[in-house]
Amino acid sequence: MPHDPTTAGTLSDGTAETTAETTTETTITTAAEELPTLPTDRRTGCPFDPPAELTALSDEPLRRLRYVDGHTGRLVTGHAAARAVLSDPRFSARYEHLHLPMPLAGLEGVTEMSPAPVGDFLGLDAPEHTRFRRLLTGKFTVRRMRQLAERVEQFTGECLDAMEQAGPTVDLVEAFARPIPALMICELLGVPYTDRDRFQEHVATLFDQAADVAAKGEAFEAVGRLMAELVAAKRAAPTDDLLSDLTTSDLTEEELIGVGGVLLAAGLDTTANMLGLGTFALLQNPGQLAALRADPGLAEQTVEELLRYLSVADPILRSALEDVEIEGQLIKAGETVTVSVQAANRDPRKFPGPDRLDIHRKATGHLAFGHGAHQCLGQQLARVEMTVAFPALLARFPTLRLAVPPHEVPLRDRANIYGVVSLPVTWDKE
Amino acid sequence: MSDPREPLRLSADRDRCVGAGMCALTAPGVFDQDDDEGLVVVLDAAPAAEHRAAARMAVGLCPAGAVALTSAEGTGA
Numbered sequence: 021m022p023h024d025p026t027t028a029g030t031l032s033d034g035t036a037e038t039t040a041e042t043t044t045e046t047t048i049t050t051a052a053e054e055l056p057t058l059p060t061d062r063r064t065g066c067p068f069d070p071p072a073e074l075t076a077l078s079d080e081p082l083r084r085l086r087y088v089d090g091h092t093g094r095l096v097t098g099h100a101a102a103r104a105v106l107s108d109p110r111f112s113a114r115y116e117h118l119h120l121p122m123p124l125a126g127l128e129g130v131t132e133m134s135p136a137p138v139g140d141f142l143g144l145d146a147p148e149h150t151r152f153r154r155l156l157t158g159k160f161t162v163r164r165m166r167q168l169a170e171r172v173e174q175f176t177g178e179c180l181d182a183m184e185q186a187g188p189t190v191d192l193v194e195a196f197a198r199p200i201p202a203l204m205i206c207e208l209l210g211v212p213y214t215d216r217d218r219f220q221e222h223v224a225t226l227f228d229q230a231a232d233v234a235a236k237g238e239a240f241e242a243v244g245r246l247m248a249e250l251v252a253a254k255r256a257a258p259t260d261d262l263l264s265d266l267t268t269s270d271l272t273e274e275e276l277i278g279v280g281g282v283l284l285a286a287g288l289d290t291t292a293n294m295l296g297l298g299t300f301a302l303l304q305n306p307g308q309l310a311a312l313r314a315d316p317g318l319a320e321q322t323v324e325e326l327l328r329y330l331s332v333a334d335p336i337l338r339s340a341l342e343d344v345e346i347e348g349q350l351i352k353a354g355e356t357v358t359v360s361v362q363a364a365n366r367d368p369r370k371f372p373g374p375d376r377l378d379i380h381r382k383a384t385g386h387l388a389f390g391h392g393a394h395q396c397l398g399q400q401l402a403r404v405e406m407t408v409a410f411p412a413l414l415a416r417f418p419t420l421r422l423a424v425p426p427h428e429v430p431l432r433d434r435a436n437i438y439g440v441v442s443l444p445v446t447w448d449k450e
Numbered sequence: 451m452s453d454p455r456e457p458l459r460l461s462a463d464r465d466r467c468v469g470a471g472m473c474a475l476t477a478p479g480v481f482d483q484d485d486d487e488g489l490v491v492v493l494d495a496a497p498a499a500e501h502r503a504a505a506r507m508a509v510g511l512c513p514a515g516a517v518a519l520t521s522a523e524g525t526g527a
């Protein structure tokens with residue numbers, strides 16, 4: 021991951037203060053000074069809407085943006101331009117090419133990105149990226165993921181049972197949103213039942229906004245150790261799961277452990293936040309909630325609409341490897357492009373009345389899973405999880421409601437994946 | 451827009467496919483993914499009228515531009 025935060029300069033209120041060895045200070049032109057930085061402040065207004073300042077910048081689908089190190093790059097807010105950038109191989113996903121449009125959560129001083137660690141193919145381009153992707157896509161097909169629906173139903177049922185016993189007031193994140201994706205990843209990777217609690221505990225620390233850097237570091241190492249143990253165990257005695265299958269591929273031990281870690285990291289926080297924030301959004305839109313309750317057949321399109329409306333994984337970064345023209349504008353080689361998924365998914369030219377949550381709309385074509393060669397590998401799993409979990413929750417608790425006023429729901433406004441920190445809910449006990 | 455009755459031919463480029471499964475999800479009778487690599491398989495290159503809208507949509511949704519559509523030529527209505 022990026023440089024040690026202690027070696028980089030500090031950042032405050034979006035003003036770039038780069039590391040000592042960087043001399044960009046003098047090269048920032050007056051024009052660059054006037055350029056906007058990426059708006060990230062969602063505190064005012066609706067918790068489900070993009071920052072108001074970002075919406076204000078969305079009148080132009082592609083514009084110049086100032087990055088934290090003073091780099092002048094681009095911001096894409098239009099749906100068509102976003103698709104064009106993400107599907108064009110002339111834009112690289114390699115971390116070392118990227119400038120950061122905003123400080124990284126928990127690593128506020130970091131202004132430069134290091135190359136992807138071994139096994140992290142999100143930060144690779146073809147053909148290196150293709151090698152990893154090809155080994156994995158067969159494990160994530162629509163058909164295979166649908167076959168997992170029964171397991172999702174089972175895990176969801178167990179979570180709901182536990183909720184019922186603990187209730188009638190619980191934190192939905194802890195009781196429902198976090199465990200379901202965690203159990204499914206364990207299932208997919210083949211984590212034995214006896215290790216799952218240990219696994220989940222460390223993962224919870226990793227994603228805990230309040231946990232300090234030291235605790236997170238420890239949890240990170242613990243997950244790494246568990247993953248290494250797991251890979252060794254699968255090699256010795258293969259079982260019917262993804263990691264066991266991969267032990268017969270040409271991946272090295274280090275790559276295999278890295279891939280396991282990437283699947284964990286990419287598959288947990290994202291789906292968990294969709295389940296948590298998605299439930300919050302449904303509770304705040306009682307008409308939509310009632311429609312879904314009345315017709316669970318709407319679950320699939322509700323999930324697509326929630327993905328569009330909430331766009332929790334945002335933004336996506338790329339860097340131009342050569343000069344590229346997009347929508348009549350020349351993007352120069354070396355420029356970083358920030359694709360604002362949340363803005364593109366609210367592009368009124370693609371989605372009329374974009375700020376309305378409308379489970380009756382056809383939201384397919386949204387970019388919540390990205391687009392192009394890196395489009396989410398786990399999307400079919402995430403879809404199955406959400407399509408099963410939301411209706412099951414609503415069916416089990418017909419009187420489900422927030423246990424606190426909506427403005428008291430703590431938001432992950434500084435995390436890399438957006439969502440709720442916790443979601444206190446309650447219901448009428450029979 | 452194109453005439454829904456017009457015959458349709460679909461092709462897929464498995465070298466470009468990234469196995470995201472949008473095609474199999476959107477037009478299940480027309481596209482599938484093989485179990486091994488998860489790459490696109492065209493089940494029905496000339497889908498019947500009722501599958502054409504879904505097939506067209508799948509072409510538009512494919513993140514890799516790996517499925518293409520060519521209306522068959524020379525067939526008058």
Ligand code: HEM
Nearest residue numbers: 141142286287290291294333388389390394396397398402
């Ligand atoms: C609702 C939940 C999810 C959301 C919103 C989401 C979102 C995304 C996005 C936007 C990308 C593209 C990143 C880029 O282009 O740079 C991505 C990639 C990825 N996702 Fe997901 N994801 C979700 C669930 C999952 C799950 C459940 C898994 C795994 C089990 C997963 C595994 C991955 C992997 C491995 C990649 C990298 C693919 C590549 O680089 O080829 N995701 N995801």
Ligand code: SF4
Nearest residue numbers: 467468470471473512
């Ligand atoms: S949608 Fe495109 S990339 Fe995805 S499986 Fe189908 S052909 Fe391949």
